[in-house]
Amino acid sequence: MxxxxxxxxxxxxxxxxxxxxxxxxxxxxxxxxxxxxxxxxxxxxxxxxxxxxxxxxxxxxxxxxxxxxxxxxxxxxxxxxxxxxxxxxxxxxxxxxxxxxxxxxxxxxxxxYIPPVLESTREALVDTFFQKSATTKRNVLCNPENRDCLVRLYLGKNSPSRRKYDSTDTLRNFPLYLDHARMLMSNLVIDIYAQEMAIGLAILHWHAQIDAHDTEFVIGSSGKPLWSGTFFPGHCSFRSPLTTCDGSVGNELWMLDYDKCTMVDLKASDCEIIKKYLVAVTGNDPYYPHPRLDDELWRIFRFMYLRASRAIIGSRQLGERVRSLPDVLIKQWEQWGDIDFESNDDDIFERVSSDNDEEEYVRVNMVERDSGSDEEDGDDDSEEDYISIEAYSDI
CATH class of the missing domain: 3.30.200 (Phosphorylase Kinase; domain 1)
Structure with missing residues (x-):
């Protein structure tokens, strides 16, 4: 520096x-x-x-x-x-x-620097989730700290509280749970965020080869540059531009915070790889859709994660063994979801007595996978079922 x-x-x-x-x-x-x-x-x-x-x-x-x-x-x-x-x-x-x-x-x-969400988004958060009071709205929006608003998008959990926020609450790292997100966005926009999150996770798993433990997915914003790294012949003969940004700032999803992440050796055993990824995705804050909370949202996330994973693994020529692992992870994630949903607990491994039991959970499921059908699990979903990015909105 x-x-x-x-x-x-x-x-x-x-x-x-x-x-x-x-x-x-x-x-x-x-x-x-x-x-x-x-x-x-x-x-x-x-x-x-x-x-x-x-x-x-x-x-x-x-x-x-x-x-x-x-x-x-x-x-x-x-x-x-x-x-x-x-x-x-x-x-x-x-x-x-x-x-x-x-x-x-x-x-x-x-x-x-990750710019905060748009001012219109901050206003929508206050109008929807804070106490209905002109004083509260003014105090929250005029608080300089609340201009630094990033939204943590929790697609895997509904809000645990019905309490309205007040002027003592902050917009920084604002938690937006799935049921609350539906109050601000159309299902179409939420589906697109789920697709985007799935692609990001696939990149971290199969290109960066990191477990994404405690990595955050937040909504901020960013400007879109009009020109970048461009030389204009004859630039001295015309007026310089007012700006090289087109002004179309919009909300964006960001992946950040890797301090607790570890790298994953794809030459390790299948059991070890799946264990590291499964523990990380189920132990994180509920950014990813839950396999049993919203079936359709999970189906969309699952489909895009598998598609992006296969594209990355194929491009890197990692081989058939690695190519099978995203499907294995998804299957075990869904099995975890069944148990988690029935128990209303956030972390299946909190109900297991030791790391050895955690290892056994993954090992047993790997054995079941190896002894099961040879048919590729694959995703049966049609590409036509999925959404064009043009449907994206400001939030």
């Missing part, structure tokens, strides 16, 4: 806090800073964020050659730059730019 030699540089502005660290805006730039005391976690986040970003970029090329996937939206992934540890000279020049409570050394890295 390049040193900032002038103490007159603008202060870093706090825009979000999590278990791993805090995020600060770099005013006037397209970058943010993530800072944390746990050096190992921040270092892991830095490295795996870039692994996910590189896989996202390469998957764009893969999907461009697959007719069914070429028009699909893919979750954005922030790019990470300039990691600095606690003993770096960067702190000498920049420690005073943090808020008073954050002026302790740790580990930091630059990453893409």
């Amino acid at each position: 390049p040193d900032q030699h002038h103490t007159t540089e603008p202060f870093f502005r706090d825009i979000g806090r999590g278990t791993c660290g805090s995020v600060f805006e770099l005013p006037g730039t397209a970058w943010a800073i993530k800072k944390g005391a746990n050096v190992a976690a921040i270092s892991n986040d830095y490295n795996l964020t870039n692994l996910a970003y590189n896989s996202y970029r390469k998957s764009l090329d893969i999907f461009a050659n697959v007719d069914f996937l070429s028009s699909r939206r893919i979750p954005q992934v922030p790019r990470a730059l300039f990691y600095d540890g606690p003993t770096s000279g960067w702190w000498t020049a920049n420690l005073s730019r943090f808020p008073d409570a954050d002026r302790t050394r740790g580990a930091v890295f630059n990453l893409t």
Whole structure:
């Protein structure tokens, strides 16, 4: 991270806090800073964020050659730059730019700034989920912290509470559960978000080869550049443009937070691979559709995850053994869903006594899979059943 030699540089502005660290805006730039005391976690986040970003970029090329996937939206992934540890000279020049409570050394890295959701979306959240009061609405929307609103999209769970929010509640990291999402979006838009989430998870599993443990899927926004990296002959002979952005800012789905993720060796045993992925997808916050909460939404998610996974595995020439694993994961995810739905518990492995029992759960199902029918499970769903991206709305 390049040193900032002038103490007159603008202060870093706090825009979000999590278990791993805090995020600060770099005013006037397209970058943010993530800072944390746990050096190992921040270092892991830095490295795996870039692994996910590189896989996202390469998957764009893969999907461009697959007719069914070429028009699909893919979750954005922030790019990470300039990691600095606690003993770096960067702190000498920049420690005073943090808020008073954050002026302790740790580990930091630059990453893409994720813009908040549109103002119209924030207003819709307040109108729908906060107390019906002009004072409450004004206080919430005028609170500067609430402008930094990212929405955590929980497609796998309905809201656990009917309580209306009040002016003491925050719009930061706002949890939008499935039943609440249906109050703001059409089923069509929710279905498209489920498809996009499925493609993102497939990229993390089969291209980046990370388990996506505790990775977040949030709605933010982003501008769409009109020109990028373009040289215009004769540029001195005409008026310079007002802007190189077309102004069509819209809400976007982002995948972020990789500090708790681990890499997965696809040369390991099938049981080990499936165990790591299954534990991560079922132990995360309920971003992904639940196999038994909404059958149609799960069918859409399942179909797109399998299609994207097969495209990636085929392009990387990972072989038939790996090609079979997404279907195995989906089957075991559905079996987990049956048990979870019946028990009304969020984590099946909380009802298992030990890691050995968890291993046994996966192993037994792998044996059942190997001894079962040789027919490919596959997805029987027709491509015509799925949605064109043109149906996407602002939220």
